[in-house]
Amino acid sequence: MKRTKQIGLACLLILVTTAAIAGAQAPPPASAPSPARETPVRFLKASGIDLTCYPAHLLGVEGRWTFLLRGRGTLSVEGAILEVGGVQNPAARIAYPTPNAAVIDFTFTPQAEDGSAQLILLDQPKGKEIARFTIAIESWPEPAPGRRQLGLVRLQLKPWTVLYPLHGTEVKERALADLTGDPQFLGVLQDLGIDRLRKAVSRYAEDDSLHWNPQFQREDALGGDILRTYLLLTDPQRSEVAIKEIMLACPQVQKAFVNADLNK
Numbered sequence: 001m002k003r004t005k006q007i008g009l010a011c012l013l014i015l016v017t018t019a020a021i022a023g024a025q026a027p028p029p030a031s032a033p034s035p036a037r038e039t040p041v042r043f044l045k046a047s048g049i050d051l052t053c054y055p056a057h058l059l060g061v062e063g064r065w066t067f068l069l070r071g072r073g074t075l076s077v078e079g080a081i082l083e084v085g086g087v088q089n090p091a092a093r094i095a096y097p098t099p100n101a102a103v104i105d106f107t108f109t110p111q112a113e114d115g116s117a118q119l120i121l122l123d124q125p126k127g128k129e130i131a132r133f134t135i136a137i138e139s140w141p142e143p144a145p146g147r148r149q150l151g152l153v154r155l156q157l158k159p160w161t162v163l164y165p166l167h168g169t170e171v172k173e174r175a176l177a178d179l180t181g182d183p184q185f186l187g188v189l190q191d192l193g194i195d196r197l198r199k200a201v202s203r204y205a206e207d208d209s210l211h212w213n214p215q216f217q218r219e220d221a222l223g224g225d226i227l228r229t230y231l232l233l234t235d236p237q238r239s240e241v242a243i244k245e246i247m248l249a250c251p252q253v254q255k256a257f258v259n260a261d262l263n264k
Helices: 002-025 072-076 183-191 240-247
Strands: 052-054 057-059 064-070 079-084 087-090 093-095 101-107 115-122 129-138 148-157 196-199 209-213 218-222 229-233 253-260
Touching: 057 240, 064 072, 064 183, 064 240, 072 129, 079 101, 101 183, 148 240, 240 253
Parallel strands: 057 129
Antiparallel strands: 052 064, 064 101, 079 087, 079 115, 093 101, 115 129, 148 229, 148 253, 196 229, 209 218
């Protein structure tokens, strides 16, 4: 009887020990996968026609907006309507900077609520609808038009997107025709009607580097992000926010900003 009890205790001890070892070696339970971060929709493609619209949304409180159309389908675009809040706003201006691009400007009643608008593209002479895009109306903070540096959009580009000829002193701007670099990015600028570009610091190339500052008699460390900053010189009658949103659709653009006028 005593031996039987000892055998039972030994078996119980083995089971407990085995369970403890197995628990220690077992992998931790898999954590739930984190939800994938949504990539914002930056452009829209038309169905059945070679036509792409930039951007895919607009800032409701802006009251004016610019769209860039690219593709062979732009050859048929002769008119456009932006329907916002049930009101149809005809295009204030349509420009064709290149054969396969159109830039359309609208004004509309500012919208305080998020929602959607309809961008309707028309041909002539009958005004037949050739394409329609649903544009998201969204809200986000931007400097008000009266507190901006009008006609300026600041870009931080990926390395060597633009090869900008350097000078020993600052220069105000360069014509797009004088620049080389990524042909796809330069092509977007041409389609948008941008003909001038300014490098924020035009004396130095884009690499992280140290430079002697004769004014303060010291070495300054300039990061590549600063040396890859450029200013688009745009039509001041157009929305700087709209141009900024169009540029953010370019994979060569890391960041884009509307400059606040600190003097106001």
